[in-house]
Amino acid sequence: MSSILTDIDLDTTMLLLPEILMLLGIVAMILIPNLGDATMRIPLTRTRVPIFIGGTRSEFSNNPKLPNTIASGVLGLALLTSFIYLGEEADVGNALHINEFSRLFTLLFTTALLLATIATSTRMPAKPKATPPLVADSDEVADSKVAALIDNRRQVDFHILLLTTGLGMSLMAMATNLFMLFVCLELASLSSYVLVAFHKEADVGGEAGMKYFMVGSVVSAIGIYGMSLLYIWSGSLDMVDLAAAWSAMETNDPLAIIGVGMMMVAFGFKVGAAPFHLAVPDAYSGASSPIAGLLATASKAMGFVALIRLLLIVTMPPSGQAIWMLSIALIAVLTMTWGNLAALTSDNPKRMLAYSSVAHAGYMLAAMAAIGSGLADTSTSSMILTAVVFHLLILVLFKLGAFLVLSMLESDGGGHRIEDLHGLVRREPAIGVAMFVFMLSLAGVPPLSGFLSKLLMINGIVSVSAGTGAATSTTVADWAGGVDPLFWLAVAIVLNSALSLFYYLRIGLVMFFESPETESGLRKAPNLRLAIFGCALLTLLFGVGPMSEWLLDMVTSAVDSMMGL
Amino acid sequence: MGIAMAVAVITTMLFLGQIGNIDWTNITQGGYVLQNEAVELIPSIGVSWKVGADALSFPMIWLTAVLIPISMLVEWDAKRGHLFHPLLLVMEGALLGVFVVLDLFVFYVFWELTLIPMFLLILMWGGDDRRYASMKFFIYTFTASVIMLIGILVMYFHTDPISGLGSLTGHHFDLVAMTAQENLIPSEGLRHLVWLMLLIGFATKMPSVPVHTWLPDAHVQAPTAGSMLLAGVMLKMGAYGFLRVAVTIFPESTIEFIPLLIALGMASLVYGAWVCMGQTNLKRMVAYSSVSHMGLIFLGIATMQPLGIAGALFMMFAHGIISPLLFAVAGAFKHHYHTLEIGSMRGIAHHSPWLAAHMMLGWMASLGLPLLAGFVAEVAILIAFWMTYGWLVLLPALTLIITAVYYLSSMQRTIFESNDPENGILPDTMHGEEPRDITWHENAGMLVLGAMTVLFGIMPFIFWDMMSDWSSDFTVETLIDAMHSQGWKP
Structure with a gap:
């Protein structure tokens, strides 16, 4: 009986580099912030040798920015290596299989974690009374304020957990x-x-x-x-x-x-x-x-x-309808409708985004149901799955991007009421516009990437369900009777997207039209701002033009590798 | 400002310079001049960058290229000009995009993109009630275009694969290929549904009664240049899209729904004119007169005659030079008299002779005085309407009298009538100050617009020949078959 340990050679180990890096990062996170000048007396002698762990910590190991730097460095490297090893395929032991599909998800997880790490870099106060840095502050003052805000050890705990999450997710994908x-x-x-x-x-x-x-x-x-x-x-x-x-x-x-x-x-x-x-x-x-x-x-x-x-x-049976198809389809419709209706009534932007996230799960489940119907041939199934994976990938940009904007508000104590977003465009034009882009993309407005993935999903459902005798009918009622019931999933997605426009645009409207409660700008967080703008830009670039094509190709080949094509 | 103006002028020059290179004999339906090789944008789902111009889009492109510098000129002294004028350039780019692209995805993107600068123009430079107006403008047009998008998607799902496009989905957004595809949506009921969805999107932009209510609010609050572009070009996007997409691809449905078109057109025409008579706000009156004139476009299309369609095209163009003139006048009036109330003053001719002259010319052109641009379009549509529907033509013809009534009465009340012929009555908002006449740049912009109104009234054939050729070909190639198959006899 083989075990994971006996089966691994060096080449395969190299393919696991992203995970190994995350593991090393966790170890480093435990060790480095504890480096100090501690010494140990060798028993029975008077000689003391330095052991470096413990004692008075040096300025370097005491630095409150250290855990965040380690975490972002490790995640950045993991992102890079998973990108480099994207095309590799190998078995690791008998429980893990590395292929393009799993590596694509490592890419997704590490990107999301990296963005979350960046957003955390200037928040997390150790003392509730500490104030965050303002835009007007100079770099030095800002640094000292951040230092006062942040407790190194609390940071360590947080970032270790982030890396563990990444490790778990990344291994799970394989x-x-x-x-x-x-x-x-x-x-x-x-x-x-x-x-x-x-x-x-x-x-x-x-x-x-x-x-x-x-x-x-x-x-x-x-x-x-x-x-x-x-x-x-x-x-x-x-x-x-x-x-x-x-x-x-x-x-x-x-x-x-x-x-x-x-x-x-x-x-x-x-x-x-x-x-x-x-x-x-x-x-x-x-x-x-x-x-x-x-x-x-x-x-x-x-x-x-x-x-x-x-x-x-x-x-999934080789032919015919999967047994779970009906339940997934019903769950999909229930999920998207419930999510959107609940989001309509939410006044808390985070809660609204949470329900919108539920609704998006519904759209993707509907696409899964289309694969399960058994009406799709292999290439159509692959296309639908591509749409789902593509949607998951770009969600990192505009869903997490929206949360990053809320994070900026939150570190000033806001972000829990829709009023906190009032007049955001006047307070911070660039951030407000980025938030608007995220909302439009979540709603699926062309040419943003949210539209592209939604179009692909709807296209998948329509192409497996339409054409069953609907072409010859003359009235809408005849035609509606002629299509496969699955078709109504596509209609449900379209109607739900139209419904969702109300609450997404509501965010846009309050940002543009309402007067802000305070005229002051948001906090100084250059990395986070950069991350938000990057997300907004990529939301657009992955929606139209060569980059979207590049990402789609990548997802397509990843999906093919998963389906064994 | 100077840079923005320079860019706009250079764009216009480049465009006008291209006219010489165009093979004019080729301007017929389906034959696009200046067409490029399609560049793939998202080949997976069948989106490509494909542009071209024909007699339907050409006057609109011309109009956009000419109106942008003029509107900049008229609002030369706009506040925060470093933002205002670049926004107008963004607007120009989006509008030109709408009129030249032949790919429905890109078309939709440009269609929505025009919203953003206009929305910002109203929100940042608008009047006192600008928030309400810009929000209403945004919600109306955005909702309508989402419905249109759903229609476009249904069409998309019916397209046959063509090589090189839609590698993932097997469908494409190529408008030319959609037009060429026989029987794009086989199911008649679904086809009608899609046609109606498209109509909602386009009719809201035009706008037609009953979805016109955003227009007066937007116009009253918008800055002068915004109003000029809104009335001059943005409203035409609706008519353009309707002809380019809905009528061209679904002629059968168009014929099926001709009663609806006539009803909408008549309602807009009569209601718009009727409401105009009760308006005391100058811009609101001009806005409702736009609704009224847009109704004529629907009537022109509903005639299904080459003459009527050419009339509708010429109406799009003529209204595109007359209504900016009217809004420039209204803007100048607001600028120098600080009010838009029609009855609040008498005898502008005494205080501001230039303004009075432009106002007079604009109103005369708008009510359809012969030898001015509006007349050509109106008379063509009415003749075609009579050819198709006989005595039913009396309704639109009589409505034109209403138009004359409201223009003439407001003309009398503002420009001329004064109890004291030496001194007019000034509105209270002037606080007894003597108003100056319009500034040189306002005057220059209006002079150009006025000159074009006269030019195209006297020599309509500059564009008319091209339009009537296109309409004849369009009728022969697209509409005749559909008429036969629907058993429709005009």
Whole structure:
């Protein structure tokens, strides 16, 4: 029996470089800030030798910016290496498989984490009374204010958790074994529960983390129970074995069906699908904005990877309709409608973005249902999956970007009421315009990237469902009767997108029209500003022109590598 | 300001310089001049950069290129000019984009892009109620164009793959290929639905009753240059898009819905004119007269005669030079008299002879005085309407009398009538000061517009020949078959 340890040679290890870097980063994060002048007496002698760990810390190891620098450096390197190794393919042991698909998701996770790290670099006060730096401050004053704000050790805890989340997510994207998948999922999830509760500046932080943890652990328990049922049924947790057993199954075995259903609940919670989303708005609005953004993008992407593996690899029949198709379709419609209706009534921008995130999960689930209908040929399935993965990728730009803007407001104590956004364009024209771009992209307005992915998803659904006798009908009613019921998923997406315009544009309108409560600018955070502008620019560039084509090609080939084409 | 002006003038020059290179004999439907090789933008979903001009778009491009420098000239002394004039240039780029692209995705992008500068112009330089006006403007036109986008998407999903475009989706946004594709949407019911969606998008922009209510508010609050461009070119985008997309691709549906077109056109024409009579605000009156004139465009298209369609095209063009003149006059009036109330003063002719002259010329052109540009279009549409619908023509013809009534009465009340022929009555807002006549740059802009009004009234054939050729070809190639298949006899 082979194990992970015996199977690995040096070449394969190099392919794991992003994960190894994150691991080293965690170790460095523990060691470096503790470097000091401590010495140890060699027993029975009077000689003291320096051991460097502990004692009075030097200015370098005491630097409050250190953990953040380490984390962003490590994540940046991980991003770079995962990009370099994008095309490589290898087995690591018998539970991990590196291919373009998993590396693309590493890219996604590390980008999201890097953005969240940048956003955290000038916030996280250790003392509630400390004031953040203002635009008018000189660099030195700003640095000293940041130093007063930040507690090095608290920073260390936070950034270790960020890296652990990244490590868990990144490994999960490679898992070919349900057990491995669940372990990595839990590693990422448990870290993210703590991260949610880390936001102690706000009173609701702890409550949100607790809620998220309670619901999350119950749901995980359900998922693990479902997994154990699958194990009882087939005797293996390897996805390839499970898929073989599934397609060999002649009559539906209740054990297997219930097992898969329970796992769908667990992953559905991760992606924020209704009716398992009830903890999502509380968690997002209680967490600090960068973490909420992380949950809405990286965590959601993680859930979708798990769902894609479970639904498309394990339980997708070679032909005909998948057994989960109807339930996923219903969940999709419920999710997008519930999300949008709830977002319409939210006055808290973070809560609004949380519900919008739920709605986006609905759109993607609808696309998954189109694959499950069995009407799609291989290339169409690949196209639909490309749309979903592309959407997950660009969500990092405009969903997390919107949370980054809220993060700027939040570090001035705002960001929880729509009034905090009033007149943002007058206070900070560039930030306000970037926020408007994010809103339009979330709504799916051409030529922003949000439109491109939505168009691809709708196109996928339409192309598998239309053309079943609809062409010859003369009235709309005839025509509507002639299309496959799946077609109404596309209509649901379009109607929901139209509905969502109201609350996205509402943000735009208050930013442009209402008078701000204060005329002062936002805090000084050059990196964060740069990140926000970068996100806004890429939102546009990935929507139209050669860069969008480049990203689409990359996603297409990644999806093909996953589907074994 | 100077730089912005220079850029605008150079653009105009470049454009006018190109006219000599155009093969004019080729301006027919389907034959685009100045067409480029398509450049792929997003080949995966079938978006390409493809531009071209024909007799439908050419006058509009001409109009845009000429109006932008004029509107800059008229508002030469705008506050915060370093923002104002560049915004006008952004506007020019977006408008030219709308009129030249032949790809519906890019068309939609430019269509929405025109919103942003206009929205900012109203919001930042507008009157006292500018927030309400710009929000209303944005919500109306944006909602309508989202509906239009859904229609465009349905068309998109019906396109057949063409080589090199739509590698991922198998569909494309290429307008020329969509037009060429036989029976783009086979299902008749769906086709009508899509046509109606497109109509909502375009009719709101035009605007037609009952979705016109954003226009008076936007016009009253907008700065002068904003109003000039809004009335001069932006409203034409609606008519242009309607002809370019809805009528060209779905002629059968257009014929099916001719009663609707007539109803909308008549309603806009009559209601717009009727409401004009009750207006006391100068800009609001001109705005409603725009609604009224846009109704004539629908009527011209509804005739399904080459003459009527050419009339509609000429109406688009003529209204595009007359209404900026009217708004320039209204803006100058506001500038120097600090009011827009029509009845608040008498005898402008005494105080501001130049302003009075321009006002007079603009109003006369707008009510359709022969030898001025508006007359050509109106008479062509009315003749074509009579050819198709017989005595029904009395309704639009009589409405033109209403137009004359409101213009003449306001003319009498503002320009001439004064109890004391030596001194006019000044509005209260002047606080007894003697107003000056309009400034040199306002005067220069209005002079150019006035000269064009006269020029195209006396020599309409400059554009008319091109338009009527295009309309004949359009009728023969696109409409006749559809008329036969619908059993529609004019």
